Amino acid sequence: MPLSNRYEVSVEWGDCDPAGIVYYPCYFRWIDQATFRLFLAAGLTRDDVSSGQWKQGTPLVAAECSFRRPSQHGEKLTIESHVEKFGRSSFTVRHVFRDASGEVAAEGTETRIWARKEGNARSLKAVPIPEDVRRRLGG
Secondary structure: OOOEEEEEEEOOHHHEOOOOEEOOHHHHHHHHHHHHHHHHHOOOOOOEOOOOOOOEEOOEEEEEEEEOOOOEOOOEEEEEEEEEEEOOOEEEEEEEEEOOOOOEEEEEEEEEEOEEOOOOHHHOEEOOOOHHHHHHOOO
């Protein structure tokens, strides 16, 4: 059974566009925060910066979001997140945004790779997801 996590966000005035609905990039910011919190719930840190520079982590390689209904200032949204799929070095996290009534406001996924780098960004290489990480996230 995959580990799941819930994270609540309050839609603030600055999250909305001139039409008064959530500006779409906010969903991607919240998705990133929800993945971070999923890792915390698993007892993991998502990216290793202990050396002062990123050496191993989970860079984003794909993201998408479907908007089911507009969300507005003052709403509270609960994001339910879990790893939907594991590959050898990649994983896909599914996020479902629900309003206070439980209605789905949006759904998104992000695909990340487990990666290591030695030097600059061009040295980035996908490596197998550690078994401990896979197990903790329910894979």
